[in-house]
Amino acid sequence: MRVxxxxxxxxxxxxxxxxxQLDDVEVWAYDVWQAHVDAINANGLRLSGAGDVTGRLxxxxxxxELPACDFGIVATKAMHTASAIAATARAFEGGAVCSxxxxxxxxxxxxAHAARVIRGTTFPAGKILEPGHVQWDxxxxxxxxxxxxxxxxxxxIEALADACTxxxxxxxxxxxxxxxxxxxxxxxxxxxxxGALTGLTHGRVCEDPALRHLVTGLVDxxxxxxxxxxxxxxxxxxxxxxxxxxxxVAYGHKASMLQDVxxxxxxxxxxxxxxxxxxxxxxxxPTPLNDAIRALVKGLExxxxx
Amino acid sequence: xKPRVxxxxxxxxxxLYAGHLAxxxxxxxxxxxxxxxxxxxxxxxxxxxxSDLVARVTxxxxxxxxxxxxxxxxxxxxxxxxxxxxxxxxxxxxxxxxTIQNGLGAEEIVARHGEWPxxxxxxxxxxxxxxxxxVEYELDTETWMxxxxxxFETVEGIERLLxxxxxxxxxxxxxxxxxxxxxxxxxxxxxxxAVTNLPHVAAFAAVGADTDLGLLVRDLMDEGxxxxxxxxxxxxxxxxxMNVHAVQRGETEAAEGHYAHVPSMLEDIRxxxxxxxxxxxxxxIREADRLGLDVPLHRAMYRLVRARETA
Numbered sequence: 147m148r149v150x151x152x153x154x155x156x157x158x159x160x161x162x163x164x165x166x167q168l169d170d171v172e173v174w175a176y177d178v179w180q181a182h183v184d185a186i187n188a189n190g191l192r193l194s195g196a197g198d199v200t201g202r203l204x205x206x207x208x209x210x211e212l213p214a215c216d217f218g219i220v221a222t223k224a225m226h227t228a229s230a231i232a233a234t235a236r237a238f239e240g241g242a243v244c245s246x247x248x249x250x251x252x253x254x255x256x257x258a259h260a261a262r263v264i265r266g267t268t269f270p271a272g273k274i275l276e277p278g279h280v281q282w283d284x285x286x287x288x289x290x291x292x293x294x295x296x297x298x299x300x301x302x303i304e305a306l307a308d309a310c311t312x313x314x315x316x317x318x319x320x321x322x323x324x325x326x327x328x329x330x331x332x333x334x335x336x337x338x339x340x341g342a343l344t345g346l347t348h349g350r351v352c353e354d355p356a357l358r359h360l361v362t363g364l365v366d367x368x369x370x371x372x373x374x375x376x377x378x379x380x381x382x383x384x385x386x387x388x389x390x391x392x393x394x395v396a397y398g399h400k401a402s403m404l405q406d407v408x409x410x411x412x413x414x415x416x417x418x419x420x421x422x423x424x425x426x427x428x429x430x431x432p433t434p435l436n437d438a439i440r441a442l443v444k445g446l447e448x449x450x451x452x
Numbered sequence: 453x454k455p456r457v458x459x460x461x462x463x464x465x466x467x468l469y470a471g472h473l474a475x476x477x478x479x480x481x482x483x484x485x486x487x488x489x490x491x492x493x494x495x496x497x498x499x500x501x502x503s504d505l506v507a508r509v510t511x512x513x514x515x516x517x518x519x520x521x522x523x524x525x526x527x528x529x530x531x532x533x534x535x536x537x538x539x540x541x542x543x544x545x546x547x548x549x550x551t552i553q554n555g556l557g558a559e560e561i562v563a564r565h566g567e568w569p570x571x572x573x574x575x576x577x578x579x580x581x582x583x584x585x586x587v588e589y590e591l592d593t594e595t596w597m598x599x600x601x602x603x604f605e606t607v608e609g610i611e612r613l614l615x616x617x618x619x620x621x622x623x624x625x626x627x628x629x630x631x632x633x634x635x636x637x638x639x640x641x642x643x644x645x646a647v648t649n650l651p652h653v654a655a656f657a658a659v660g661a662d663t664d665l666g667l668l669v670r671d672l673m674d675e676g677x678x679x680x681x682x683x684x685x686x687x688x689x690x691x692x693x694m695n696v697h698a699v700q701r702g703e704t705e706a707a708e709g710h711y712a713h714v715p716s717m718l719e720d721i722r723x724x725x726x727x728x729x730x731x732x733x734x735x736x737i738r739e740a741d742r743l744g745l746d747v748p749l750h751r752a753m754y755r756l757v758r759a760r761e762t763a
Contacts, residue, residue, distance in 0.1 A: 445648030
């Protein structure tokens with residue numbers, strides 16, 4: 147099996163380095179960061195933290211170098227999906243392309259360039275320490291399923307899930323992966339931007355009753371948009387939010403969007419709150435709070451250049 | 453005999469009143485800090501920008517040291533009205549007290565501390581403080597006034613005095629329509645600026661794309677207008693049009709090399725100070741609650757600003 151990870155940031159690196167442990171999987175990585183690509187080719191891709199692994203794989207910044215692959219695993223930030231898949235699509239003409247990204251709307255962008263698409267949701271997290279070296283912060287499960295309008299076959303999805311699991315990334319293949327995806331997007335859209343706009347960690351957002359109430363307002367809109375699409379969430383986002391607020395879980399965690407804001411990087415708000423709002427609009431469900439939060443985060447991004 | 457005016461609070465707005473009124477009245481200034489009063493007594497108060505003048509004023513940080521006045525202009529921030537009214541209690545017996553704070557409710561607070569006739573006012577002036585004794589006058593816009601616990605003639609008298617001093621002013625038989633226009637404008641523009649860290653720039657009026665910030669601004673103003681309507685207030689001016697005009701004026705001034713206007717609530721957040729959100733958005737939410745209306749967007753803005761104050 148030949149797999150190419152498209153976007154070899156923290157999450158992409160977790161998949162790439164772990165899959166590279168398997169004898170029957172050949173791993174490629176496509177990324178635009180030359181120093182990272184050079185380091186991977188010279189010394190391998192190293193993970194440390196929740197697991198210590200070094201993967202031997204081929205990395206490139208030139209999509210023309212990619213051979214034909216059985217699977218693409220797209221792990222870019224959501225705002226780069228369209229350009230990344232447009233650049234690499236030729237390598238996946240005979241294969242299937244899987245998103246393991248944040249938010250909703252990535253599969254649609256991938257499907258514009260790929261014939262067979264896999265809807266994926268993943269919870270492991272990490273951060274890049276230096277070129278070729280990623281800190282693995284959190285282990286977690288991944289759920290894969292067919293993207294309904296342009297589905298990959300269940301056999302192929304199971305084969306990819308099996309490889310990921312054998313490589314050390316527990317992954318399940320399910321017939322309807324929307325429940326897991328919407329649970330995660332509702333969780334992220336309700337908590338990440340509130341942290342980003344206030345500068346507060348997850349735990350501090352949750353212990354302020356007024357802010358916690360705002361989080362619930364955002365969750366309720368997301369649940370309504372999921373319900374109108376017939377999506378059954380695989381867990382209640384409220385429970386996950388309270389669980390994550392515990393001191394021993396993620397009380398002090400700065401949401402990735404807060405990290406983006408502090409570094410003046412574009413956020414994924416268009417695929418989180420913006421994604422919920424877009425699906426809501428398509429199904430006639432109003433999402434005024436998600437609209438407002440998205441406008442505020444976009445305004446905050448604009449403040450860095452104005 | 454010249455009229456006697458006491459200005460309480462020598463921030464930007466208080467200084468603009470004191471500096472101008474000193475041209476036609478005996479002006480005293482009650483400051484919070486002793487060194488501020490000492491500097492004003494020693495150097496006078498300089499106004500530059502739209503006006504160019506230096507005023508002699510009496511100043512103190514203790515109300516008992518100040519002479520009586522015919523008019524007291526309460527020019528503190530809304531968060532300090534209660535404390536300022538306490539300092540005035542049992543003093544300035546013959547004076548009319550004019551409140552100019554953002555939001556609603558300053559008059560009620562003052563009314564609890566004395567029997568003075570009261571005048572409601574809102575001002576759209578703005579400026580920049582360069583030193584304790586030097587304020588630059590930027591926007592030379594009007595002060596709008598109306599009777600609260602006073603007669604319309606009293607209000608007109610203050611209007612004449614402000615005109616004579618070189619300031620722009622206008623009397624209303626009922627100030628509430630203007631006060632509510634400004635309240636809705638401020639509850640929206642100030643909180644959006646405070647949360648996004650954006651000055652009041654063109655983005656606040658942009659509605660072309662579905663992600664544009666102007667859509668949120670308009671939704672917040674529509675929510676506020678529903679509260680005004682339920683309260684039986686017919687707005688003096690549409691806050692959305694105020695927003696569009698202010699942004700256009702700001703664009704012109706930016707082209708002339710001036711800085712974009714930073715709303716006071718954003719200045720407070722940037723300086724780590726407590727904001728006036730309780731008096732601005734808070735008063736709108738309290739009115740909505742009283743009238744049984746839901747204002748989810750203003751409630752969200754209120755929560756985000758309060759959280760940013762503590763973060």
